Amino acid sequence: MTISVGDKIPAVTFIQPTADGPQPVASADYFAGKRVALFSVPGAFTPTCSAKHLPGFVEKADELKAKGIDEIACTAVNDAFVMGAWGKASGVEGKVTMLADGNGDFAKAVGLEMDGSKFGLGSRGQRFAMVIKDGVVEHLFVEAPGEFRVSSAEYMLEHL
Numbered sequence: 001m002t003i004s005v006g007d008k009i010p011a012v013t014f015i016q017p018t019a020d021g022p023q024p025v026a027s028a029d030y031f032a033g034k035r036v037a038l039f040s041v042p043g044a045f046t047p048t049c050s051a052k053h054l055p056g057f058v059e060k061a062d063e064l065k066a067k068g069i070d071e072i073a074c075t076a077v078n079d080a081f082v083m084g085a086w087g088k089a090s091g092v093e094g095k096v097t098m099l100a101d102g103n104g105d106f107a108k109a110v111g112l113e114m115d116g117s118k119f120g121l122g123s124r125g126q127r128f129a130m131v132i133k134d135g136v137v138e139h140l141f142v143e144a145p146g147e148f149r150v151s152s153a154e155y156m157l158e159h160l
Contacts, residue, residue: 002074002078002142003065003112004139004140007137008135008136009027009082009136009137010027010106010109010110011027012106013079014100015031015099015102016080016098016099017100017101022079022084022100028135030060032135034133035070035075035132035138037057037151038072038099038130039057039074039128040074040075040107041053041076041127042077043077043124044085045089045137048148050086052152053127053148054090056152056153056154058091058092058095058096060154061095062151063157064103071097071152074097075097075100076091076125076126077103077123077125078102078103080094080100101125107124110123112142114127126145127142127147128140128143129155131156
């Protein structure tokens with residue numbers, strides 16, 4: 001079942017790339033007491049994700065924070081090393097936190113996984129964005145397959 005507005009974020013563990021190596025991050029701890037703009041991409045370093053999705057949130061970080069967002073996070077079904085390298089290559093420092101969902105536990109738990117086997121990607125997370133306030137989904141924007149519109153930073157800004 002797909003997560004909905006008003007639902008609590010499920011208990012999963014993300015892996016965050018840090019200067020000290022990969023660190024586990026419990027979803028309950030990460031989302032507690034703050035308003036987070038979280039977006040999911042099918043894969044790090046993939047064309048739309050690298051050219052539009054992640055750069056949009058980096059570029060609009062200050063505008064999102066001015067609208068009450070405390071933190072911006074990107075997740076993908078990739079390992080922490082790939083997410084760390086992608087973040088570094090994309091200049092996310094101080095703007096977007098990279099949260100690896102290497103086993104797809106989060107994508108499965110929120111009911112937003114996809115089958116990317118046709119492209120050699122296996123099971124991945126769909127392209128989506130959500131605003132999470134103190135662990136509860138406040139806004140949810142799920143893309144239709146193959147599209148990039150409603151999960152963008154610009155679209156999110158229009159709805160805050």
